[in-house]
Amino acid sequence: MRVKKYVVNSMAEALQQIRSDLGKDAVILTTKPIKTGGFLGMFRKRQLEVIAAIEPEEEKGAERSQKTMLSPSKHSRLSTPVPATKEETGEKAPFSAILQTAAFRTQSASNHDRKKEEQENRVSRELDEMRSMLWKLVMADTAGASLPKPFLPIRQRLIGQDVAQDIVGLIFEKVIKELELEKLQDERQVRQKVKETIIDIVREANSAHGPLRDTTAFVNVVGPTGVGKTTTLAKLAAESVLRDKKRIGMLTSDTYRMAAVEQLKTYANILNVPLKVVYSPEELATSVERLAGCDLLFMDTAGRNYRNKEYVDEINKLLQSPLPSETFLVLSLTAKHGDLETVVESFKETRIDKVIFTKIDETGTYGSILNLVVKYKLALSYFTTGQNVPDDIEIATPEKVATMLLGELCE
Template structure:
């Protein structure tokens, strides 16, 4: 095997060089971010180190200008990870002959799939990302159209709702108007609010009942209870051995872990251990180490998925292990994919998504949509004491059918955390006094 190292400014530049030097059958073994130049280790310029390899028996002498046959494409695809949605739409016999990126551009019919350019073929670069045998000439993964389809479905449902309601009555009763505005002020999704209020109006119309403040509140409460449904236990299950906490930056994952660990140690007398992979944030390890010292529990630090086996071995005597992951920009699907490699455990596990109630729902939705593609068991909300808007809870459960767990309402450890109470949330949404 012939292995070659490249130091470049960007991944597209690396791909171009690899194609030229090693040909289309080359594979990328590893990429990482390095710094070159500078003074005493500072002010260095960021570069990307790429390690590529090619089988010594491959003919790379003229690979840069050769054309790719359908058989070569099939062999290249066989060495890549499981097929993407784009590949699932293609039959093995349907691959067109595709020109190399160095050859003169050739017009391609719209119904044919062309090999993407170097810039399109490379996803957003993430430091320390390892590529396991990915072919340089492999087709790029298509961008999912899920959000667009969901938006179109919402518009269709809204249109049908308006058509069905317009034949029943033209104007909402005053009690329903007040509740509709209240839910909108609480930032409950406008489409869902319209659907909920109109359904209640239709029910009263069909029953020939007058809408009063009391009946309107009762109906809205019933509809919201249907959204929350009857879920299983919110707390961490006794048989769970590893609990992963994931989420964006600044939502309070580490403090939340300390609160839940204190509950397990002090209330249930379980032996708890900590694992942290948050090596990006300054003093993140020290913060968790402080909590570990106070609770007298062991702490393991992992820098890569390869370190997990050793960490689990060192904590094999623990009844429950809490794993703190790095807060990153999880609107970026690449970071979520990188984190998913760390969500491997020995024994029963739960993955809890931690979100702040002070975050805009639009951002919550994007984050949850990325995480929901992997194993996600429950959602935990923080900073309830820092907002008076709770509609995001309804939106998230309604759209993603997530299992609610805990909510935090302060920074005191081990206090200021409790199992979320759906009736309390409904009371806050409707401004009813708590019982």
């Protein structure tokens, strides 16, 4: 007798392989559920171990002459004939008969299976919770020694980019739950899935990512001092004039910084657009009225200490406009992450529609982008990469963020 063992995902798969290898007269000797693979005792795959056999032709020839058919009357009480099994006849059941018997017995045991499935679902939910807790512990391992090998260079890259530990853990947890088990050891597959996961996380944080809306009529630019608000405003204004052919006007309330008005006036003269200086929130309405012939207005604000609540309240008054507006918070990526969080926290009471990250070209560390977007649900808008107006500005996308974070690992 020729005996062969199969490890499969389902009985149907086993039957197909047995028929292909041993023929239609093969006999199934035993079947039992097993668990294979896995990582750290988790994600083990449920499979079936099936042992089948086939008799040599000479033995089967002698046995066939002794076999007799079952009497129909023996099973006349059944509406559907049920093939005899090995236990019932003392014989080895042929492949086709086993298939029919298995189908009948599966139907009769369906109620029991449903209860078992409910119990397994409950256990599965508990395991998912344990996996989440375990992954937090795994990510606390500085060396990441517990991770599969393809994850190690990715983890090192993300930590080097100052991506928060909990966000790295979130990325890896999603990858391991969603990627097929056999692909977790494939470096190319893991890298691609990590990139897709970062893109999804950024998208899920806020659905409003994107550039200046076509319907916007009033743009407010706010942020701390020295981040490049005025230059960024000039880039957006120049793009609106040169590309979109819009009639624009400029306003500024930055009367605290020396030469701030002169800097914006220079840009206004180059673009041949009007500029109004707003010395107090009360003057804003009058200045806007004087620019009524414009399609789009850009408002530059002073960069000052945003820990001062009175100053934040003053900014909020300047942001009041009856026109369809968008407010852009400008942040420099060269600042410390803790300082960036402090600025964002200061604007919690202010309606911030989108964020612009400046000085991308002056740093090689981009983790703060992902950290802030995830923690504060910020909508990305633009990245600026230099001082040239209007060239050094580009639309910020989730794909761009993932590419910057992973660097050469994306290639």
